[in-house]
Amino acid sequence: MEQKQINLTALEDMLEELAQKNWAISKQVFSEDFCKDLAHECQNLAAAGQLSKASIGKGASKTVRSEIRGDFIQWLDDSHPFHQCLELIRQSLNQFFFLGLRRVEAHFALYPPGAGYAKHIDNHRPNSGQNSGSSGGGSNHRKITFVLYLNENWQKDHGGELSLYNPDKDSEMLGQVEPTMGTLILFRSDLFPHQVEKSSANRMSLTGWFRDDAL
Ligand SMILES: O=C(O)CCC(=O)C(=O)O
Ligand SMILES: [Fe+2]
Secondary structure (H helix, E strand, C coil): CCHHHECHHHHHHHHHHHHHHCEEEECCCECHHHHHHHHHHHHHHHHCCCCEECCECCHHHCECCCCCECCEEEECCCCCCHHHHHHHHHHHHHHHHCCCCCEEEEEEEEECCCCCEEEECCCCCCCCCCCCCCCCCCCCCEEEEEEEECECCCCHHHECCEEEEECCEEEEEEEEECCECCCEEEEECCCCCEEECCECCCEEEEEEEEECCCC
16 A cells, blocks of 8 residues: 555545535545455454544533544554555645645444434634634644545445535535445545435444644
């Protein structure tokens, strides 16, 4: 798994789309074989009992609330080969948008049947209602969210879509993304309310955030 796993033309197209809409989706950035390897790794982690219940909140208010967020995760070590790909995307994002992104954090996620993630924003803007204002400055250092879906033979009736909502009117759905193998989504972490719909099958992904702070 190296940087050459990335289709650079597809990535450039995605960044153009991101510039226009603040979110972008592509099935062409990573090859299916590459994604299948990542899917096997996630399955193996699950089978070995190495995924942990995800929590919400930060610091002292960090809690496990399965009714809000039902996935199991494992953070990727910086030495994981996929980080080379993320590093290339980080550099491209910086060249394109001058975002000053300094690092990326990522985790495998597995949503078992019946699990979802209620509507939320990954990086709330300070001193504003959840979805008001347009300063673009969040209360944490997550700038761009990515999700790479890892589900082979995903059927529409499995559910599990990512629903994306209008930043200015969070009752208005902008679109739904099916979590099919190799689908990659990028979006501004401080703008979009989004929700993971419950699914009837295991739903796997690699999720993470490009950040503008150092460790
Ligand atoms: O898996 C997804 O589609 C999105 C996950 C998500 O919103 C998150 O982990 O913050
Ligand atoms: Fe999220």
